[in-house]
Structures are given as structure tokens and as C-alpha cells.
Amino acid sequence: MRTIDKKFEEYKQIQVQAPSDLEGRLRDALQYVPVKHRKVSKTVVWISSAVAALILMVGAYEYPALAYYFNKVSLNSLSFAEVMEQGVGQRVDKSLTLNDGTVLTINGVIADDNVFRMYYTIDRPAGTEYSDDDFLRYSFDQVQGFLTHSKSLGGGGSPGKDKSQFIGENEFEPVSPFARTLTLVFNEWLDNGEKVSYSISFDFEANKAMKSIIKEKLSESIAVDKGTIHYDYITASPTSTIVKGHYELEEYPRFSGETKLYVNGIEVGRTRAEAHNPDFSLQFDPFPTDHIQSIELVLDNFEGYHKINEPISLASPSDRSVKVGDEKLWIRSVTKTRTGYDIVIARKQFTFLETDNLAIQAGGKTVSVASISEERPWTLNNGNILWEQTYSFNTEDIPEFLICDGYQYIKTYNKKISIPVDRRK
Known part of the structure; x- marks a missing residue:
């Protein structure tokens, strides 16, 4: 749907010394960021929005360039435990208890220049089984931190070890590399329609982050x-x-x-x-x-x-296809009406005739289109479906040619x- 200056190469360790007043100066200057949609459990639909981040700041800190060598295992298909086995990601294990006893746990995070991904678990109170409504009531709002205001890009998950647990992951816009503490704002919609907001903060470890290849x-x-x-x-x-x-x-x-x-x-x-x-x-x-x-x-x-340079003959209609450029048009019928003539034309779904100057030649005169119907499907004998519309013209003369500037198509x-x-x- 999120470097060519670098092949996959071993990251070198870099020592970075940040001035002690850097955060304050940056804050003053900058006051106040296939996603591939993964399958979501049929019983769970998540209303998206934000989560937390990582990365360095203050004093003398080390930015070890990931002892991570990109391999052929896609992280997108792995659980957080499996991600950790790949040698990437930061374990968080920070929990938040909601008013009804439900517990949200941020298990871990990974981050790169494209997305920030959070792995989490929601546990309902003991003996309580989740339902569709239970999880529709929750939403991630945003992740906040120093120079960070990251919106949700969506996510999904599935039931956990029992019917009271949900295991999910959610992706967000990238976070600032200067954030040390990130705060997830998490919303719950109550039965009375009111929204309750919670927040959970956690530290981020720079040496667990992933950088772009x-x-x-x-x-x-x-x-x-x-x-x-x-x-x-x-x-x-x-x-x-x-x-x-x-x-x-x-x-x-x-x-x-x-x-x-x-x-x-x-x-x-x-x-x-x-x-x-x-x-x-x-x-x-x-x-x-x-x-x-x-x-x-x-x-x-x-x-x-495609620009149509020549008029299209209407002399012998009856589901007749006419090759015009790369596409075909089907002149289905030319029918006399009380006010003039109706011409039914069919085309592929994503082929659109220009209608600003659409007209016919009839009796030596040019007659502009008076009205155009909504499109409707026309199913062919081979199972394919075309889309047809009726073009009406106010004239007593028999239509001879269709005049059209051109058409848009794929x-x-x-x-x-x-x-x-x-x-x-």
C-alpha cells in the first residue's frame, strides 16, 4: 500500500552524545507521525487509533545499530514471542486495569521508519467471556511523547488462551526517535454512550528499535x-x-x-x-x-x-459491439419514445464515456443528450457483467451517429x- 543508499549490511555501533539541554531546546522550537491490513477475528473489529513508541535521548546514550540482519521470515506473520526470537523488538509488559476489571497489557513493541507496532493482550475479568460488543467498545486513540503524536493505522487479532482473552497487534504512524517515554491513550465506550479515556506510559529502549533497511x-x-x-x-x-x-x-x-x-x-x-x-x-x-x-x-x-475522433454508427443496433481504441462499446438498442429516442449503450465497469459534449447526428443536425440514466448491470451468457445506461435525446429524426469526445478507462x-x-x- 509506509536504503537504496544501503544494502542489507551489518549496522555499526554509533556513540551519540546529546547535549543536556537538547530536549528543552527542541521542545521550544518544535512545540506542541499490503498499513497492511491483517485478518481480524470474525468476532472482533477494532476501532483504530494510537499506541506507543521507542528510542533514545539525553546524556550519553548508545545507539547500537540493531544486531538485526534482515532475513526471509516476515515479521508480519509472527507473534510477539516469535518476533523476540528473531532478535528484534522491545518487551514492555506494562498493564492498565479498566474500571470494570478488564486488563490491557502492552506486551511489546517494534518500530522502524514506516510503522510503530504494538503487541497487546486484553483480559476480561475472570469467568467473563468476551463478545462482539465487548471489543467494539474499545479503541486506541493515539500515542503521545516528545515530538510524537502518532495516529493508529489499524490492526487485528484473535482469541487467546481462553474465551476471556484477546491477543492483538496494532500499527501506528512512526514515532520520534527522541522520545524516551511514550503514552498510549486508550478509550472505552460505556453502555450509556459516554467515553472514558485511560492512559498508560512506558519507557522505550533505543537499542531495541529497528531502522530502515x-x-x-x-x-x-x-x-x-x-x-x-x-x-x-x-x-x-x-x-x-x-x-x-x-x-x-x-x-x-x-x-x-x-x-x-x-x-x-x-x-x-x-x-x-x-x-x-x-x-x-x-x-x-x-x-x-x-x-x-x-x-x-x-x-x-x-x-x-482515449480520444474518439470519428462518429460511431448507430445504423444497426442490437447488442452490437464496436471496437473503439482499446475498448469495446455495445450499442444495445435505439428506441423511439414519446419525446425522441433512447439509446442504450453498455461498456466495462470502469470505462466511462465523456458526457459533456455527448450528442447524436440525426436529420443533418447535432442533438445533445437530454438525460442519462443510472448505470445498471447487464449479465452476459458467459457470466461476465457489463454496465449499461440509457441516453435520451429529444428529436423526431432517426439517430445516425453517436458523437463523443472520448472515454476514461483502466x-x-x-x-x-x-x-x-x-x-x-
Whole structure:
């Protein structure tokens, strides 16, 4: 959907001396941050929002660069105990007791430049079994700390050792590397509709954090029919790979298309952009290997535009397909009505005729469309489904040609950009 300057290499230990007044100066200056959606238990849906963080600060502190070598085991599929076996993550084991006796325990956290992930357990009072309503009432709000205000990116989980326990994980925006203490704000919605907020704070240990494997600024772009897609940054971490960019298009696209990521010629994943015009973000799985020889992004498809230069004949309708550019249009019928003529046209689901100048030629005159119906499905004999609409025209003359400027559709581009792996900071 979150460095090319570095291959997977052994992190070197770095000694960092922070001035004693650094925190105060930074606070004054900066007053006041496939996520891949994992399967959620059928009986549990989580209302998202924040959790805690890690990392260094104050005095002389050591930032050991993770004795972590990225391996082929995806952290996304592991429990926290298994994550710890991989040699990463910080154990927290900090609990918060709610007013009704329910206990929230933060088991541990891991962090990188893409996400902050919290592993937690919720235990209902002894002898109490959870229900759907029990867990819908809880939500993570945010994680606060020095220069940190991290929002939830979502998460999931499943029942634990018995029916009174839930084991979950939740991801958040990255936290500041200067936070020493993080505070999770946790909400509970009571039966009367009121919200009760709790907070739980814990220390963060810098030497347990994970850093990005690859973090690189890009200057790559791909031309599409109505502009250019620019790729600005790539961050590959042990939890995910995120590519960020922006659009320079004539208009915001109806659909973002599909992009694939290849590492050493092997497809890591494919995704569609999460966009906030004009910016977008692509999130993929983590790299599958620590030996990087090539990284490629392939724009498989994206919104396209085809200009229709010639009028389309309406002489012999009856579910007749007409090839127009890469797509087909089906002229289903031309029917006389009390006020003129109705023309039924079918097309693929994500093909859209431009309607601003849609018209017909009839009796030597150009007649603009008077009304357009809602789209409706048309099921073919082979099981495929097309989408049809009725276009009405006020004229007594028999329609001869359909006039349309063009159509938007999902176009196959299959354009590739290669990201160099030999850059170094």
C-alpha cells in the first residue's frame, strides 16, 4: 500500500552524545507521525487509533545499530514471542486495569521508519467471556511523547488462551526517535454512550528499535495519458516497503491503478495507491532477502484516456459491439419514445464515456443528450457483467451517429522504472 543508499549490511555501533539541554531546546522550537491490513477475528473489529513508541535521548546514550540482519521470515506473520526470537523488538509488559476489571497489557513493541507496532493482550475479568460488543467498545486513540503524536493505522487479532482473552497487534504512524517515554491513550465506550479515556506510559529502549533497511529519495516518473506520476521516496523496513509520490495530472484520477514491486526479479507484491491528492502512498510487503541486486517498480495499469475522433454508427443496433481504441462499446438498442429516442449503450465497469459534449447526428443536425440514466448491470451468457445506461435525446429524426469526445478507462501501461541499489549516503 509506509536504503537504496544501503544494502542489507551489518549496522555499526554509533556513540551519540546529546547535549543536556537538547530536549528543552527542541521542545521550544518544535512545540506542541499490503498499513497492511491483517485478518481480524470474525468476532472482533477494532476501532483504530494510537499506541506507543521507542528510542533514545539525553546524556550519553548508545545507539547500537540493531544486531538485526534482515532475513526471509516476515515479521508480519509472527507473534510477539516469535518476533523476540528473531532478535528484534522491545518487551514492555506494562498493564492498565479498566474500571470494570478488564486488563490491557502492552506486551511489546517494534518500530522502524514506516510503522510503530504494538503487541497487546486484553483480559476480561475472570469467568467473563468476551463478545462482539465487548471489543467494539474499545479503541486506541493515539500515542503521545516528545515530538510524537502518532495516529493508529489499524490492526487485528484473535482469541487467546481462553474465551476471556484477546491477543492483538496494532500499527501506528512512526514515532520520534527522541522520545524516551511514550503514552498510549486508550478509550472505552460505556453502555450509556459516554467515553472514558485511560492512559498508560512506558519507557522505550533505543537499542531495541529497528531502522530502515533502505531509505532513499527518488527522482523517477512515468508518463500517463493525462500527465505524469512521480515517485519521490522509498523506505524499505523489516515490516513493510513504502513508496511515496505525487501526481501531476490534468484531473484527479477516478482510480489509481495497480503497481508491482520486484526485488531481484521476483514480485514482492502489488498494490493500489492510497492517495490524498496530489500525494499518494504505495505499501508492499518487506523485502524477501538481504542480498539486493535489483529493485523495480512496474506500473501495471492506471487511468487512461482515449480520444474518439470519428462518429460511431448507430445504423444497426442490437447488442452490437464496436471496437473503439482499446475498448469495446455495445450499442444495445435505439428506441423511439414519446419525446425522441433512447439509446442504450453498455461498456466495462470502469470505462466511462465523456458526457459533456455527448450528442447524436440525426436529420443533418447535432442533438445533445437530454438525460442519462443510472448505470445498471447487464449479465452476459458467459457470466461476465457489463454496465449499461440509457441516453435520451429529444428529436423526431432517426439517430445516425453517436458523437463523443472520448472515454476514461483502466489502461494497461506495463511501464517499469529501475531503482539503483548502489547509491550510498
